[in-house]
Amino acid sequence: MKNRTIASSIGFEIRRRILDGRYPAGSQLRQDGLASEFGASRIPVREALFQLEAEGLVRIHPHRGATVAPLSPADAAEALELRGVLEPRLLALSTPRLTGDDFDRADALLEDYAAALRDGATARWGTLNTELHLLLYSRADRPRTLGIVGALLAECDRYTRLQLSTDAAELERADREHREIVRLCRNGHASAACALLADHIDHVAASLMAFLGTAPTP
Amino acid sequence: MKNRTIASSIGFEIRRRILDGRYPAGSQLRQDGLASEFGASRIPVREALFQLEAEGLVRIHPHRGATVAPLSPADAAEALELRGVLEPRLLALSTPRLTGDDFDRADALLEDYAAALRDGATARWGTLNTELHLLLYSRADRPRTLGIVGALLAECDRYTRLQLSTDAAELERADREHREIVRLCRNGHASAACALLADHIDHVAASLMAFLGTAPTP
DNA sequence: GCCCGATCGATTTTATACAATTTCAACACC
DNA sequence: GGTGTTGAAATTGTATAAAATCGATCGGGC
Numbered sequence: 001m002k003n004r005t006i007a008s009s010i011g012f013e014i015r016r017r018i019l020d021g022r023y024p025a026g027s028q029l030r031q032d033g034l035a036s037e038f039g040a041s042r043i044p045v046r047e048a049l050f051q052l053e054a055e056g057l058v059r060i061h062p063h064r065g066a067t068v069a070p071l072s073p074a075d076a077a078e079a080l081e082l083r084g085v086l087e088p089r090l091l092a093l094s095t096p097r098l099t100g101d102d103f104d105r106a107d108a109l110l111e112d113y114a115a116a117l118r119d120g121a122t123a124r125w126g127t128l129n130t131e132l133h134l135l136l137y138s139r140a141d142r143p144r145t146l147g148i149v150g151a152l153l154a155e156c157d158r159y160t161r162l163q164l165s166t167d168a169a170e171l172e173r174a175d176r177e178h179r180e181i182v183r184l185c186r187n188g189h190a191s192a193a194c195a196l197l198a199d200h201i202d203h204v205a206a207s208l209m210a211f212l213g214t215a216p217t218p
Numbered sequence: 219m220k221n222r223t224i225a226s227s228i229g230f231e232i233r234r235r236i237l238d239g240r241y242p243a244g245s246q247l248r249q250d251g252l253a254s255e256f257g258a259s260r261i262p263v264r265e266a267l268f269q270l271e272a273e274g275l276v277r278i279h280p281h282r283g284a285t286v287a288p289l290s291p292a293d294a295a296e297a298l299e300l301r302g303v304l305e306p307r308l309l310a311l312s313t314p315r316l317t318g319d320d321f322d323r324a325d326a327l328l329e330d331y332a333a334a335l336r337d338g339a340t341a342r343w344g345t346l347n348t349e350l351h352l353l354l355y356s357r358a359d360r361p362r363t364l365g366i367v368g369a370l371l372a373e374c375d376r377y378t379r380l381q382l383s384t385d386a387a388e389l390e391r392a393d394r395e396h397r398e399i400v401r402l403c404r405n406g407h408a409s410a411a412c413a414l415l416a417d418h419i420d421h422v423a424a425s426l427m428a429f430l431g432t433a434p435t436p
Numbered sequence: 437g438c439c440c441g442a443t444c445g446a447t448t449t450t451a452t453a454c455a456a457t458t459t460c461a462a463c464a465c466c
Numbered sequence: 467g468g469t470g471t472t473g474a475a476a477t478t479g480t481a482t483a484a485a486a487t488c489g490a491t492c493g494g495g496c
Binding site: 438446455459 | 477483487491
């Protein structure tokens with residue numbers, strides 16, 4: 001996945017490393033270090049950091065540098081609360097307009113997800129989950145809401161990734177729920193799909209809150 | 219309102235000019251011209267443009283420059299739809315925790331609003347409206363949602379400003395509704411305030427849609 | 437011994453200069 | 467006459483280097 005500008009390329013890489021946990025929450029992101037690490041100057045790094053700050057993954061304190069946005073149970077709860085409000089609305093709007101190609105792509109994503117589940121490739125799960133959700137909402141014709149939800153999904157990935165290694169049962173339940181949601185959408189049962197989607201997000205939220213409650217982030 | 223960094227200062231100024239309409243929708247924002255206009259280099263201008271792009275006011279096409287984000291009835295409808303979903307929820311959470319100082323500030327904003335209404339100072343109305351709404355939600359303890367709603371309010375200001383010069387009755391109705399919402403909140407009638415807030419946003423949406431329908435933006 | 441202030445170091449921020457890319461238009465060719 | 471190509475001009479994107487700012491440490495005073 002190549003980008004046309006160095007700044008966006010660096011932005012993608014830093015984003016991936018934050019989601020991977022290679023840059024832990026709260027850690028300093030020094031422009032000079034990142035620049036030399038990517039073999040570029042500091043200015044593309046700066047632009048990438050600004051982009052990431054807008055997405056909520058990075059906090060920039062003027063003259064004090066950039067840090068990876070901290071993880072907190074309250075933030076996770078708010079992100080999931082927003083998802084619970086916005087995503088069912090998007091699904092209700094999008095479901096009637098999904099095409100056969102869309103469902104083919106959804107099936108492919110579900111298969112990739114199952115494969116990642118078998119291989120224990122937790123790194124791919126987050127992006128596949130985000131892609132699947134966004135695909136299901138892609139026909140809602142709400143570009144601004146879609147952008148917001150995309151950022152929320154990325155944020156939630158940071159939390160779920162903490163949880164993945166310890167709680168494999170959650171992944172399987174998510175897989176089952178995903179498949180059921182896609183099935184309901186394909187058969188035209190939009191309202192049932194929305195209800196299940198709301199439950200799905202509630203399940204993720206409850207599981208994550210329980211996990212964060214037992215192991216609060218520093 | 220001075221900012222500690224030149225980039226953010228330039229960002230505030232460009233934002234104000236976009237909201238004012240001095241930089242019309244779709245117009246090119248040339249970095250060199252802006253830099254010389256502000257007596258600075260292009261790099262702070264670039265960072266300001268990136269910030270504004272994240273807020274949705276500017277579109278940046280790689281190697282093709284930055285343009286003011288276009289106005290479309292569909293975008294206005296989506297922004298108001300989101301506001302209608304998110305703002306009542308914030309108000310419900312915030313109302314029980316608003317303090318006496320908060321209501322004093324709300325009263326001051328309402329008075330400023332009335333004064334601006336008498337003077338025909340349409341430029342101040344947008345910021346006052348945004349400040350009042352955000353103040354009412356400030357105790358909801360939902361920072362991410364608050365940020366989203368702030369961006370939506372700024373976006374809506376761009377549309378309502380088009381409408382203001384022609385439709386003064388809308389302003390007076392908004393004033394009445396604002397006062398009633400504040401009164402209900404002060405007296406602890408949270409659910410009634412939320413219902414009225416939802417109506418308020420619906421009224422703005424209906425009026426704006428009627429206006430945009432008769433005078434669609436280019 | 438403890439608190440306050442100034443200097444030093446490091447980092448960010450900004451300015452200047454250069455390179456890469458796109459767009460527009462003119463021109464040759466089909 | 468239409469179309470593809472090629473050139474130049476303009477604008478953006480990037481690199482290098484100087485200036486401003488903030489935090490911390492060290493020294494002096496109470």
